[in-house]
Amino acid sequence: MPKDGGIGASTKRREDVRFLTGKGRYTDDINIRGQLYAHFVRSDVAHGRIKGIDTKAAEASPGVVKVFTATDFSALGGIPCGWQVTDRFGKVMQEPKHPVLADGKVRHVGDPVALIVAETLEQARDAAEAMSVDIEELPAVLDMKDAVKDGATKVHDDLTSNLCYDWGFVEENKGAVNEAFAKAAHTVSLELVNNRLVANPMEPRVAVGDYEDHSGMHTLYTTSQNPHVIRLLMGAFVLAIPESKLRVVAPDVGGGFGSKIYHYAEEAAVTMAAKVLKQPVKWTASRSEAFISDAQGRDHVTKIELALDKDHNFMAIRTDTYANMGAYLSTFAPSIPTWLHGTLMAGNYKTPLIYVNVKAVFTNTVPVDAYRGAGRPEATYQLERLIDKAARELGRDPVDLRRQNFIKPDQFPYQTPVAVVYDTGNYDATMDKLLEISDHAGFAKRADASKAKGKLRGFGIAHYIEACGIAPSNLVGQLGARAGLYESASVRVNATGSISVFTGSHSHGQGHETSFAQVVSEMIGIDASQIEIIHGDTSNSPMGMGTYGSRSLAVGGSAIVKATNKIINKAKKIAAHLLEAAEGDIELKDGKFSVAGTDKSVDWVGVTLAAYVPHNYPLAELEPGLEETAFYDPSNFTYPAGAYGCEVEVDPETGKVDIVAFSAADDFGNIVNPMIVSGQVHGGLAQGIGQALMENCAYDENGQLLSGSFMDYAMPRADDVPFYHVDHSCITPCTHNPLGVKGCGEAGAIGSPPAVVNAVIDALHRAGHTNITHIDMPLTPARVWAAMNA
């Protein structure tokens, strides 16, 4: 019988009750007495020199309290970058200034130029129309390869060029890799684009700044995936506010997908404005603003090559990528195409030699940073597309060629040539499971049925690996991270036995309030209804690093386990005292402490009450109370992996691709809540399929966003995706965290784009279009039709 609680149970998400009944409390639901409204005047050109800003008319406009421009922030710091990459010559990256409000130049459409604060939002917007900003337009820097040529227009005048860094990994392997290519029996190459995406969480960004004059206390309510990180970055680097005087609250947050990790200028602007004006200031992004101010994702242009020996063993991989940074460095932008991308280039394969070159480039576009998967989808896409191409060129079955080169179960822990050590995995098992659940054997019959109705059917496979829970802190520090990557938890047991768990992780759709409670419930043996999970407020939880990179259960969950173990250890001491037994004889089972081999016991509440009403208590040896904090810093990444299979039908007349089946066989290690895991995979798949077939953030030659609204930016809708077949029964538990879990949030978005594209290419080849070796994402009907009719 399936469990109805604890680890492994598909407990329904407790947070959904408030989300589905409109009772969630999002940042925009926070309204403080005396609140003013902020509107940002933004650049409508991609690149230009600010000749003058005349704020007089705006200041005289009804209801306007103040107009801020760059000069109001000149004494403060700029928006910091949280990761410094060192290039292949040992030089640190070029790091441009990132003023809160544009200073001297505007560098992308949407770059904030002024902040108008008024009594109502409409008054602020009226004032914006009255304001005149004189901008001398400059040529927009857009194409990355042109941008790094000598003499190219510079996005940042004070940098030597538009090249942020030229990174080589592993630089020492470069010669050996080139040698392997020179000696290879076969080489295969592919040039491709990983299309730029807009994250588009359902809730746009919101920031409310508040200031208490008598105490000097600042509060920022913000739509963030990591309030502590925002407190650190904004307090220490931008506004010079000590942490003790700055509280950051990220209440219910309606999705992030990475775009709410970063510290944004708007947060600093409203926090400072609230102090200057001594009134709360609220800013709520419109959807149009989100398109031109939320950090965007992907945008790589890549050439990848594979060298194989005569038996088709992978000998070497060489890649050459241009990665778009946009106009400024967003918080973690430099790390995405490097440490989250180059380190994954081995995939699931035992390729002995790998060299990854990445040139990060500034352009006059919205900054680019992590988006669901972050670097790992880019690595997986190029590798899995290339292997498919290799199989086709060599006349090999794409499954067999992958299997031949898979790292085998007995080879773990496996040191890849790109620094990381995979702790565990079984890629043949996930591949077997995929072939089973997708009825791969029955494909030919289904292809015939499609043909009979005039459709071209194809089957595409991809096998991915990802690295989650990026860590340990001392290693990432060496790699350039300016932050630690541990997680925190405080477990507060209340006098009558209920438990409040304060986590440094943040839930914005992941269901932590349910799954974290399941973990504690399992460990102590009390009902999950007695356990509350509290997050999102720097004033009550220990310094944590937040939620991204599929880290929360593996790192945040492990911190909770660690703190809960401390609780259990102390509770056992109390129980030993109460039961007049040796501590070593105390057993905890189903919420009850008993003395081994006897019928003597005391229940959970008996112990917790004793801790807070310590009348009968070993006060000489033990402090009263039952509250513990733990910080968990993992010893390694976790390495989820899986096999994805996509089946498509292509309409040869229109080029339209329909996904008729999608199967995912993932190895996430141990599973706490299977239903939540399935949901995470479903969401990831929708986003991956969106990238593969629909989504495209495109700029015109002047740097104007062509897809600046949902009228042109194609988000997948329910009828664009199939019913998924998701399986996570292949389990190789993570060897180095206490739960044996690996993380599941990004997998769907990582593994699916190559599976979809491989399926379309397969369909076209089966129909005789053997000249088509690649189509760049998104595979819109127009692009597929154009390829078929080239």
Added chain:
Amino acid sequence: MHNFDFVKPSSVADAVAAMSGEGAQALSGGQTLIPTMKQRLAAPAVLVSLTGISEMKGVCMGDGGLSIGGATTHATVAAEAAKYYPALAALAGQIGDPAVRNRGTIGGSLANNDPSACYPAAALGSGATIVTNMRRIAADDYFQGMFTTALEEGEIITEVVFPIPEKAAYAKFVQPASRFALTAAFVAKFKDGVRVAITGASNDGVFRWPEAEAALSGNFSGAAIEGLTVASDGMIADLHGTAAYRAHLVKVMTKRAVAAAH
């Protein structure tokens, strides 16, 4: 959104009077106008709502064909026109999403004449008559290019009359983001000939395809237009498709409409 005055007359006459005011703008379902105002791209002084005028609502069969009030929503047309003119009802049922269909109106769509909207194809493809408070306008005279119509300042579409063909169908290839027509064809076979109207494809908005009409009038089958080609000159080229792609889709969607006509 800028401030505006709002009036909701209950008769066409009152609406016409209200429309004569300075900066007045008719508001029907508001599915285009309201977002435009929220973006501050339009700032009418007075909005004259047409949705309170009962004489402008409803679907009924008359001598000249199926009469649809100008303020009738797409959802109502989808439900109530089905038994008289199934192709028209099916078209209405494919516009936007349920929220759009429950607010947007046929008069609003035709007055706006978005080059990718569905209703212009039905009106032109059926040879409908656009009835206003001032006159009756044949569809062939009504559509005058992208977002341009024969309507004069203050003129209100009160009714649209559709002759009922023997057979008709609408074949829509959706633009994946907006789900407007990337290219769509409305084909209607009447006793005296076939009409083919194409939306979504041309920079000039909805248009008739005379070569296909001639071919289909002789032989109402996809094969009849197989040999025709559509020039890509003047076709819309954007993120979602080139001019050549749209020109290609004109024929594909026309053939599909012919095959689906009933």
